[in-house]
Amino acid sequence: MEQNKEKNTVNVRKAAMIGCGFVGSSSAFALMQSGLFSEMVLIDADKERAEGEALDIAHGIPFARQMKIYAGDYDDIIDAAVIIITAGANQKPGETRLDLVHKNVGIFKSIIPEIAKRNCQGILLIVSNPVDILTYTALKLSGFTENRVIGSGTVLDTARLKYELGQHLSVDSRSVHAFIIGEHGDSEIAAFSSANVSGIAVSEFCELRGHYAHEENSQQIAEKVKNSAYDIIQKKKATYYGIAMAVKRICEVIIRDEKSILPVSSMMHGMYDIDDVVLSMPAVVGKHGVETKVPIPLNEEELQKLHKSSETLKEIIKGLNLN
Secondary structure, three states: OHHHOOOOOOEEEEEEEEOOOHHHHHHHHHHHHHOOOOEEEEEOOOHHHHHHHHHHHHOOHHHOOOOEEEEOOHHHHOOEEEEEEOOOOOOOOOOOOHHHHHHHHHHHHHHHHHHHOOOOOOEEEEOOOOHHHHHHHHHHHHOOOHHHEEEOOOHHHHHHHHHHHHHHHOOOHHHEEOOEEEOOOOOOEEOHHHOEEOOEEHHHHHHHOOOOOHHHHHHHHHHHHHOHHHHHHHHHOOOOHHHHHHHHHHHHHHHOOOOEEEOOEEEEEOHHHOEEEEEEOOEEEEOOEEEEEOOOOOOHHHHHHHHHHHHHHHHHHHOOOOO
């Protein structure tokens, strides 16, 4: 689709935010503070909401770095280096991410064609839930190459896992190396078999810190991570600060071409015998999006759970009518 049209130029200092709800506005605020971009356009079905958020954030610019932030429309996204989509219905108390499927796929069927017909050359970063299904939807409807369509995936879940392990072990969470993989949702997998703290296997480090009930502790931590969003939604009706920081981090990796390894959602093609489904696996991410997936070692139980997670997502995809 793209090859038949003249390519548009990308402004590496420009971002577009589609959706100005809690997640979109918090992400825009985090990005303004980061200094990554000198221009950001906010787009929302409610134009006044976008204008209000842009103005509110702009008033903080004297305390940060110079930036042009404004409400716009789809013509303003053409040269954006990263197009971030947070638009969609919010997850309510008691509702799973997969419960949002049909509402948000319907919204994406109006958004993605608007992006596709403008032949944008930037990275499409999907944040709306269920993120794996919507990343798959965006990929199929946009005509973008697979490396340029990324979901925020389990980047936040992985941060939550590092945080909980850091709390459990009384160690800096930045020294913890571990991943949540699979669906960003109820079938996600905490890959403890490859987890380590500064190169020491997490089970060994646990014993260094006086913890010996490995299986019990691992299950409790994994459940706590999986239920984090539900707990927050129950208490304050929505989650947005954590994901805003995750969006900022993904954008940093892209704009700075860091080639960092992040567990983003992207299309699978045969790794672990999983094909034609979008889910989260560690991947090298840079200015062109996903460069290479990183096949971390998994034990048999983790592999079985990953296949089950894949099948859960595939069953949903079958009923979406994306052709």
